[in-house]
Amino acid sequence: MPEFTLHEPTIRGTTKAEPRIPYEEADFATDDIADLDDYFLLSTSGIPPEDFDDLYLPVCHLDQRLSLPLLRRALDEIETLEGIEAETMTETIDMIHDLGECFPNDGLNDDSV
Numbered sequence: 001m002p003e004f005t006l007h008e009p010t011i012r013g014t015t016k017a018e019p020r021i022p023y024e025e026a027d028f029a030t031d032d033i034a035d036l037d038d039y040f041l042l043s044t045s046g047i048p049p050e051d052f053d054d055l056y057l058p059v060c061h062l063d064q065r066l067s068l069p070l071l072r073r074a075l076d077e078i079e080t081l082e083g084i085e086a087e088t089m090t091e092t093i094d095m096i097h098d099l100g101e102c103f104p105n106d107g108l109n110d111d112s113v
Contacts, residue, residue: 002044004081004088008095009059010038011066014102018069019061025052027062038064041074041092042081056081057092059099068103071096075108 028036034048036055039062045054057074061067074096078089100108 002083004042004044004056004084004092005046006042006088006091006095007037007040007047009041009066009099010064011060011099011102012064013066014068015061015065016068016103016106017061019067021058021070023058023062029062041095042084042088059096066099066102068100068106068108071100071103072108 023039025033025036028039030036033050033052036052037043037047037049039058039060040055041057041059043049043054043056045051049055057077059066059070059074061070075093078084078092078096081089084092097108
């Protein structure tokens with residue numbers, strides 16, 4: 001059973017646009033896997049991650065702008081992660097809601113973007 005580590009991403013602005021996903025390692029402008037954790041909330045190999053496939057719940061565009069559609073998707077997907085501990089799930093959901101405050105006029109559960 002994987003152990004998930006929560007990470008608060010570094011963001012450089014916000015957007016309501018939805019990026020093309022799923023991301024692939026080649027999509028990023030860096031070869032340093034340690035830089036990729038800033039786009040995702042969870043890792044199964046710690047922070048920095050050991051491998052791209054260890055990263056879960058992307059919330060930022062490739063330009064590191066926080067994405068409202070990705071935050072909404074993360075809320076939906078967290079329930080499907082096998083083996084995530086209840087405490088980590090709660091902390092991750094709380095962080096998603098905290099990050100959602102970057103969009104004061106749009107709710108995370110509001111589909112009218």
